[in-house]
Structure formats: structure tokens, C-alpha cells
Amino acid sequence: MPLTARVAVSPEGLKAACSKCNLQELCLPFGLSNNELQQLDELVSVRKRLKRHEHLYRSGEPFEAIYAIRAGSFKTSVVQEDGRVQVTGFQMSSEILGLDGISSEAHTCDAEALEDSEVCVIPFAKLEELSREVVTLQHQFHKIMSREIVRDHGVMMLLGSMRAEERLAAFLLNLSQRFTTRGFSHTEFHLRMTREEIGSYLGLKLETVSRAFSRFQDKGLISVQQKHIHILDIDGLQALLSQPPSI
Amino acid sequence: MPLTARVAVSPEGLKAACSKCNLQELCLPFGLSNNELQQLDELVSVRKRLKRHEHLYRSGEPFEAIYAIRAGSFKTSVVQEDGRVQVTGFQMSSEILGLDGISSEAHTCDAEALEDSEVCVIPFAKLEELSREVVTLQHQFHKIMSREIVRDHGVMMLLGSMRAEERLAAFLLNLSQRFTTRGFSHTEFHLRMTREEIGSYLGLKLETVSRAFSRFQDKGLISVQQKHIHILDIDGLQALLSQPPSI
DNA sequence: CGCGCCTTTGAAGGAGCTCAATTTAGGTGG
DNA sequence: CCACCTAAATTGAGCTCCTTCAAAGGCGCG
Numbered sequence: 001m002p003l004t005a006r007v008a009v010s011p012e013g014l015k016a017a018c019s020k021c022n023l024q025e026l027c028l029p030f031g032l033s034n035n036e037l038q039q040l041d042e043l044v045s046v047r048k049r050l051k052r053h054e055h056l057y058r059s060g061e062p063f064e065a066i067y068a069i070r071a072g073s074f075k076t077s078v079v080q081e082d083g084r085v086q087v088t089g090f091q092m093s094s095e096i097l098g099l100d101g102i103s104s105e106a107h108t109c110d111a112e113a114l115e116d117s118e119v120c121v122i123p124f125a126k127l128e129e130l131s132r133e134v135v136t137l138q139h140q141f142h143k144i145m146s147r148e149i150v151r152d153h154g155v156m157m158l159l160g161s162m163r164a165e166e167r168l169a170a171f172l173l174n175l176s177q178r179f180t181t182r183g184f185s186h187t188e189f190h191l192r193m194t195r196e197e198i199g200s201y202l203g204l205k206l207e208t209v210s211r212a213f214s215r216f217q218d219k220g221l222i223s224v225q226q227k228h229i230h231i232l233d234i235d236g237l238q239a240l241l242s243q244p245p246s247i
Numbered sequence: 248m249p250l251t252a253r254v255a256v257s258p259e260g261l262k263a264a265c266s267k268c269n270l271q272e273l274c275l276p277f278g279l280s281n282n283e284l285q286q287l288d289e290l291v292s293v294r295k296r297l298k299r300h301e302h303l304y305r306s307g308e309p310f311e312a313i314y315a316i317r318a319g320s321f322k323t324s325v326v327q328e329d330g331r332v333q334v335t336g337f338q339m340s341s342e343i344l345g346l347d348g349i350s351s352e353a354h355t356c357d358a359e360a361l362e363d364s365e366v367c368v369i370p371f372a373k374l375e376e377l378s379r380e381v382v383t384l385q386h387q388f389h390k391i392m393s394r395e396i397v398r399d400h401g402v403m404m405l406l407g408s409m410r411a412e413e414r415l416a417a418f419l420l421n422l423s424q425r426f427t428t429r430g431f432s433h434t435e436f437h438l439r440m441t442r443e444e445i446g447s448y449l450g451l452k453l454e455t456v457s458r459a460f461s462r463f464q465d466k467g468l469i470s471v472q473q474k475h476i477h478i479l480d481i482d483g484l485q486a487l488l489s490q491p492p493s494i
Numbered sequence: 495c496g497c498g499c500c501t502t503t504g505a506a507g508g509a510g511c512t513c514a515a516t517t518t519a520g521g522t523g524g
Numbered sequence: 525c526c527a528c529c530t531a532a533a534t535t536g537a538g539c540t541c542c543t544t545c546a547a548a549g550g551c552g553c554g
Contacts, residue, residue: 078400081489086404100400102393109400128386132379139375145392146349152399153325153347153356157333159406160450164542195501203407205543210502226501226551242328411510442533455510457534473519473533 017041018120026094026181027068028122028144031136040137043130044068046121056097056111056119063101065123069093072117073192076100077200078109087201089151090114090193092178096144114192159203162241167202168212169240172222176231187234191227264288265367273341273428274315275369275391278383287384290377291315293368297360303344305357310348312370316340319364320439323347324447325356334448336398337361337440339425343391345371361439406450409488414449415459416487419469423478434478 018029019037029040047070050056056067059079074091088109091097101107102124131138158167180186191198195206195213202209216222221237223230231237265276266284276287294317297303303314303321320339326332335356338344348354349371378385405414427433438445442453442460449456463469468484470477478484 078404080404080408084404084408086400086407088400088403099393100397103390103397108397128382128389132382132385135375135379138379142375142392143350145389145396146346148396149392149399150347150350150355152396152403153333153335156335156399156402156406157325157327157331159403160333160447161327161331194499200407206501207503207544208542210500211542214502441531452511453533454512454535457532458510461534 018044021070023068023070023094028096028137028140030140032134032140033136036134036136039130039134043126044120044122048119048121050113050117050119052113052115054113056113057101057107058110059107061107063098063105063107063124065121066096066098066101066127067111067119067121069095069097070118070120073114074111074117075114075193075197075201076109076111085200087193087197089155090175090197090201093182096148099145099148155201164202164204164208165212165215166241167204168198168209168216169237171198171202172229172231173234173237173241176234187231189229191229265291268317270315270317270341275343275384275387277387279381279387280383283381283383286377286381290373291367291369295366295368297364297366299360299362301360303358303360303366304348304354306354308354310345310352310354310371312368313343313345313348313374314358314366314368316342316344317365317367320361321358321364322361322440322444322448323356323358332447334440334444336402337422337444337448340429343395346392346395402448411449411451411455412459412462413488414451415445415456415463416484418445418449419476419478420481420484420488423481434481436476438474438476 018024018027018032018040019034021027021029024030024037028044029037032040048056048067050072056074069091071093073093074097075087076089076091076097077085077087079085091111097111097119098107100109127137127141131141158170162170175189175191176186179189193201195209198204199206199209204212213222213224216237217224219236221231221233221240223232265271265274265279265287266281268274268276271277271284275291276284279287295303295314297319306326316338318340320337321344322334323336323338323344324332324334338358344358344366345354347356374384374388378388405417409417422436422438423433426436440448442456445451446453446456451459460469460471463484464471466483468478468480468487470479
């Protein structure tokens with residue numbers, strides 16, 4: 001099942017209309033009145049399409065806008081001098097990209113489309129301007145930034161104190177939950193990322209990810225066929241998480 | 248050398264005055280005009296003292312304010328159901344605590360003083376209000392949130408793709424850099440946290456942290472005496488970071 | 495249909511963990 | 525002020541989980 005929003009596809013350059021977007025409830029416009037939505041429409045006027053493997057932005061590029069994912073999915077990653085890469089997140093529709101760029105007025109990570117995707121461009125200066133007038137927008141934006149911080153803390157927990165199988169279980173459950181929110185099946189989905197990308201995100205080698213998938217399958221928790229995942233025992237996966245490491 | 252700001256200590260309840268605080272340049276007031284600073288003074292009116300090991304807030308408590316550290320230092324940590332703890336950060340003077348609470352209107356981590364400390368209480372609703380009027384304040388606040396996200400990405404990199412000694416070297420260099428910014432020695436300082444807390448933050452066991460310290464000492468990079476650290480070869484520490492894992 | 499990339503699986507090795515004992519420091523009360 | 529006591533740190537030995545290295549299999553795309 002594709003990670004695309006159920007919205008009419010429209011040619012590039014066409015006005016993005018938050019007021020008509022079915023992702024409203026999950027995205028920046030959440031909580032806005034009709035009138036306020038129209039003000040936001042004026043701000044979020046441009047959409048951008050990206051093909052698989054295209055970069056939305058790269059580390060070092062000047063920061064001018066944040067992006068709301070309208071369809072498709074992305075990964076973000078940071079690179080060290082020695083070339084080591086760390087995937088910092090996988091983003092899907094309604095999620096916001098580019099918040100890291102505010103601090104230094106330059107992007108500090110790379111954002112790459114994992115499939116053909118479409119984003120709404122939100123010029124940041126204009127967003128700050130409008131959010132000075134629209135209280136609900138201001139608050140929603142702050143919530144989104146804060147949510148990103150909370151999410152990051154979850155990843156730290158995962159990387160800092162979980163074993164390989166726990167990490168992968170947490171990863172699958174997180175995906176499942178986010179698919180549910182978006183109206184997709186929470187037990188069957190396609191992974192848009194490779195084992196290596198999952199491994200980078202989870203602080204594991206790709207072989208370890210692959211082996212953990214196989215072991216989950218052997219235990220009857222999931223069925224894996226390459227990128228296709230079928231969760232058979234969601235409680236079983238959950239149980240892997242809530243147990244002390246020694247069981 | 249203590250992690251306290253060089254400010255006159257004043258009895259609890261006394262007005263916090265950003266306009267007179269020597270941490271201005273590092274903290275929320277950065278970039279504000281004198282007039283704007285006075286507006287901020289009205290908002291940030293209360294300070295709070297905490298003794299070592301006291302909690303500023305705990306996970307689950309309602310979120311009402313963020314806090315600027317005026318003196319002392321803190322650790323923040325998240326706890327899993329099974330009791331496993333992950334330290335998500337160590338904060339020192341001028342840094343902001345509590346941003347994670349915005350998203351759900353409840354704190355999502357614990358903040359504990361590592362030494363006797365003092366924070367400025369910044370009621371969040373009022374901050375949002377004022378930042379609708381004061382552009383520079385709004386922007387500075389957004390930068391602070393974004394900086395937190397960037398910092399978290401750095402921790403992910405550390406946890407996801409560095410080995411034990413690299414993590415500890417990165418940790419020491421980060422501390423050193425932050426002490427420098429605050430006008431303290433960047434080669435000599437006291438750690439306010441235990442080996443176990445460092446380990447939790449770095450995704451290592453306390454024994455591993457201890458052994459890595461000893462090895463750094465053997466190599467002549469630092470001298471350690473319990474919590475007292477003296478960096479002897481800062482370039483040597485840096486070199487540990489920029490090398491591929493196999494050397 | 496063939497090539498390249500991704501994935502799976504095996505076997506061996508090593509980094510960090512666990513368990514355990516000892517030392518040291520810091521705080522407390524006599 | 526000193527002795528005691530507890531918490532923190534150090535160090536060693538053995539083990540485990542994940543990595544590394546290697547090879548084979550499968551899928552998708554041109």
C-alpha cells in the first residue's frame with residue numbers, strides 16, 4: 001500500500017490549498033478556523049514534486065522554508081566528516097521537514113525522497129509573520145517542533161538502551177501506528193527504505209536487521225517478503241519491548 | 248570550577264531580570280533591544296532554586312512553563328515502562344529546559360538538578376503572547392527549539408554510529424566547548440554527573456565509561472581524578488573522532 | 495533476459511557487557 | 525576532628541550479542 005495521501009494529484013506549480021487538504025488534521029493547519037485556513041493558503045502556495053532518491057535539501061544549503069509532506073515519504077540523515085552516515089528519521093505524509101535549519105539559517109541534514117513524493121513549501125519568514133497574528137497557528141507550530149524533540153528522545157532511548165530485536169520491534173510498531181493514523185492498514189505495509197537505511201536509523205548493521213526480521217518471522221510475529229511486511233502478532237511485538245533485556 | 252553563572256545571588260522570589268543578567272547573550276533574550284528586554288523582564292519574573300538531586304519537573308506533570316538555567320546544571324531523562332532509564336541530555340547555564348512539554352501539554356521527561364541550581368521560570372502562555380509582539384523574541388525562541396533538534400541529531404549520530412571511545416571523546420569535547428562559551432576553562436573542569444549517568448547518556452555501561460577514561464589517561468589525552476577532568480591533548484581527543492572505526 | 499542492487503544466511507571475531515572484588519571519596523554522627 | 529558508612533569509581537575475567545567477512549539467492553529495471 002503506497003504512502004500517498006488520498007488527494008487529487010495536480011500539476012506542479014498549482015496552488016497548494018491547506019483548506020482543501022485531507023491531511024489538515026495531522027498537519028500544520030490543525031485547529032485553524034476556516035478564515036485562518038484561508039490565510040494559511042496564501043502562505044503555503046507552492047508545491048514541489050520529487051522523484052525517488054531526489055533530495056529536498058542538503059546539509060549546508062541556506063534555510064528558507066519548511067516543508068509539509070503531502071504525499072510520499074522521506075528519510076533525513078546527517079553525515080560526519082569521515083563519511084559515516086546516520087539516518088535521523090523517516091517521515092511520511094503530513095509530517096514537517098526542515099525544522100533543523102531554523103537554528104543556523106542553514107540546513108543541517110539531508111532530506112531524500114524514498115519514493116516519488118510531493119511537499120508543500122512553507123516559506124519560514126512568512127510563517128513566522130502569520131503566526132504572530134494567528135494564535136492557533138503559532139501554538140500548533142510550537143507543538144510540532146516540540147513533538148520533534150519528543151520523538152528524538154524516543155530515538156535516543158531506542159539507540160541508548162535497547163537491544164537489536166527491541167529496536168526493530170519498536171520501529172515496526174511505530175510505523176504501524178503512523179500508518180493507522182493515516183488510514184492505512186496497520187498490519188500490512190511496504191517498507192520504502194532498505195535494510196541498510198533501517199540499520200543506520202536503529203544503530204545496527206544491515207545484516208543484523210535482516211537476521212532480526214528472519215527471527216521475527218520464525219517466531220510467527222510477522223511475515224516478511226523483502227520490503228513487504230505483514231504483522232501477524234502485534235501484541236507479541238509489543239511484548240518484546242516491555243521486557244527487561246535478560247528474558 | 249563550578250558551573251554557576253557569575254551573577255549576584257539573590258533570595259528566592261526576587262525578580263529575575265533578563266535585562267541585568269550576564270547570560271543574556273547565550274539565552275532567550277539574545278538580540279532583544281533594551282525596551283524589549285524590559286518587556287521580557289515582566290514575563291520572566293520568578294526564579295526557582297533547587298538543591299542537588301531535586302527535580303524541576305517530572306514526566307507526566309502538567310506543562311506550564313519553560314525554564315532558563317541561571318546557575319547550576321541539570322540532567323534530563325526518559326524512563327521506559329520496564330524501568331530502563333535513558334539520560335537525554337545534560338544542561339548548563341543559559342540553556343532552556345522543558346521544551347518537550349509543549350507538544351502534549353505535559354512534561355515527557357524528568358529534569359533533575361545535578362548540583363544546587365537556580366532557574367528562571369518562563370510561563371509558556373505568556374511567552375507565546377509576548378513573542379507575537381516581539382519579532383526578535385519569536386525568532387530567538389524558534390532558534391532555541393531548532394537548536395535542540397539539531398543537538399538531538401548529534402546525539403543520534405553519537406549513539407548510532409560511534410564506538411565507546413569516540414562517544415566519550417565527543418562528550419568531553421562538547422563539554423569543553425560549552426564551558427569555553429561560558430567563560431570557564433576548557434581544559435579543566437568538574438563533572439557534575441556520575442559515570443552511570445554519562446553511560447546512560449552515551450549508551451554505555453558505567454564500567455565502559457570508566458575504562459575509556461582510564462585509557463584516555465594512559466594515552467596522555469587527559470588526566471582524570473574521579474570527577475575532576477584535565478584535558479591535556481585536545482587535538483588528540485578530536486583525532487579520535489575524525490577517524491574511521493578501524494584504526 | 496541479464497545485470498546490479500538488495501537481501502539472506504553462515505561462520506568467526508571482537509567490542510562492550512556482566513559479574514565480582516577492591517579502592518576511593520564524600521558525607522554523617524559521635 | 526576522626527571513624528564510620530555508603531555511594532561512586534576502578535579494574536579484572538569471562539561471556540554475549542552484534543559485527544565483520546564472505547557467499548549465494550532473489551527481485552526489479554533497463
